[in-house]
Amino acid sequence: MQKKVFQLLVDNTAGVLSRISGLFSRRGYNIESITAGVTADPKYTRITIVAMGDDEILDQIEKQVAKLVDVRDVKELKPESSVYRELALIKVKVSAKERAGVINIADIFRAKIIDVGPESLIAELTGNQDKIEAFINLLSDYEILELARTGIAGLGRGINNVTYLAD
Amino acid sequence: MIGAEAIVKCLEAEGVKAVFGYPGVAICPFYNSILDSSIRTILIRTEQNAAHAASGLARMTGKPGVCAVTSGPGATNVITGIATAFADSIPLICITGQVNSELLGSDVFQEADITGAVESFVKYSYLVKNVNDIPRIFKEAFYIANTGRKGPVLIDIPIDIQNAVINKFKYPQEVSMRTYKPTVNGHIMQIKKVMGQLQKAKRPIICAGGGVLLSGAEKELRTFAEKYSIPVVSTMMGIGVMPTEHPMYFGMVGNNGKAYANRAMNEADLIIMVGARVADRAISQPDLIIGNSVLVHIDVDSAEIGKNAIPTIPLVGDARHIFEDLLKQELEPQDCEHGDWIDTLKHYRDTMQIKRNPNPEYVDPKQFIICLSEKMNENGVYVADVGQNQIWSCAYHIVREGRFMTSGGMGTMGYSIPAAMGAKLACPERQVVAVCGDGSFQMSMMELATMRQHDIRVKIIVLKNNYLGMVREYQHYTYKDHYSVVDLSGSPDLEKLAAAYDIPFIRLVNNHGMEEAIDAFLKNDESMLMECLIDPMDLVK
Structure with missing residues (x-):
């Protein structure tokens, strides 16, 4: 497979x-x-x-x-000549004490914190699938309450192999 | 002009001569408008047969057959007919009435999501939401149905759209579709490669399927096979690509085919598969057959190439165009001398015939079908149903210049009578004979009324053995005669049934008087029902 x-x-x-x-x-x-x-x-x-x-x-x-x-x-879309991106929204259960640790990990991955509550936060991450998997793995020390992934969108690199809409 | 009138104008513009169907409220605007046109309407007795009849007509004319039914149960009843046409790549246009578009999705009376339900059996479907789209949609539908790999297209039209006023009716001259562009011509490099392999081959064979008939390539195939002395076998759907008794034709392949045809495939070093799917019933073990040979696979549908067997040379395109191009190549026929190979195959054909031991108390289906074939008109149309009768028909019917039709891919019982009606309507001057069993006959015997009402002079033969014979045969081998739900007791007396429909009737109880009975059956251009009593324990193998 x-x-x-x-x-x-x-x-x-x-x-x-x-x-x-x-x-x-x-x-x-x-x-x-x-x-x-x-x-x-x-x-x-x-x-x-x-x-x-x-x-x-x-x-x-x-x-x-x-x-x-x-x-x-x-x-x-062959990996060597394409870019793939996926967006993930991850809601993590965090106490006030734990919050800094999660934000730290998010910073390393250049994820954005887009919502913060008293007991949880939501991180937004864009990247290829490996990066998102790695991020989720690192968060496994915390409780992930909800996770939404978009699946990947992709495009080939460069101007070869472009299908022009007008044709 | 309203939508319903526009639909009729579209059908007229496409040269449609007949519409098979069954009205209901949701399609009534259409059936009201069609009264003002010269298109013939045929009231079929159940919707499934509307699609089968349209299929029979399409196969004779080479143009899409048209059926029109109502919403809900009318539409769902037609699905088996659509699936049957899809499996055999027969072009159909199925028009279904639909409930008011504002009520769609609210489960009102006779609402069924028919475009959703037929999704996997149609080449394409439309749900018309704007009356002004009707001309474009019909133009596209006819084009899609009858180009590339042919197939059924369904157009679902809500009743309010049929009644809505259309701004300006103009039937498009040409189709402009951004997405749909079927391949017609084969790649010239691939064509040259085929000729290169042909020059090297010692034991070439052509295996022709229904695609050859659908593209109208019979003549080109025959010319090519004769020019380069290439023996031809066919699949069930390909029966009739060559006359049965043509010296280069070696029968039908497959688990219900001729042993010598299968042996020819096994021993060939070059197989040119054309318009055939390499499906399980024709080629049960593709790896074995192509293991030691070069496989050329010609098909208009690139997805069929490599699906069941990986070819050495894939060649996408329409069979007729490809044979025309193959015939233009420079290869001298004398460089393709296959005399020994053909002699071998002739020897197989002479020595590998199945020996039957017919029970003299009954009609022998083999002898009967051979005799019928010989007495039918040269260009007669033979429509076989499904079951033991189909296998016997495939094995023994002799095609000369006529047509052989059956439901191959789906194996839909009850196909022969409505399909024969469609064929007869398409070609009133030709003799059309439907041959069915007593099981399949009872699946479509309501159409005897349609034949009478519309004076469609189809001749029907029922090979009666009081069993669902094909299943009984399977239970004989697989379950050691432990028969389950195959006894057809309770079937009607066909003589009385024929009398009830005022159709002449002949019964043949055994081989005595066979010729006279067939002469009487075929002698004039009238509908007739003939019953042949077959040994209930007879087997196709």
């Missing part, structure tokens, strides 16, 4: 996300995360999918996704 990140450019039609996620569930493909949002042109949505499987399955995933009528473009 390996992991691949696919970037899709799709027509922003009603039901397009359900068509894509339905394809994964009915064919039994493993999906780790899926994120979607409109592009500079609101007619299009950009979707980033992290999928797992062996080579043949990953090849099938790419072909089956490409076949969907709403999908204009699908390509793999």
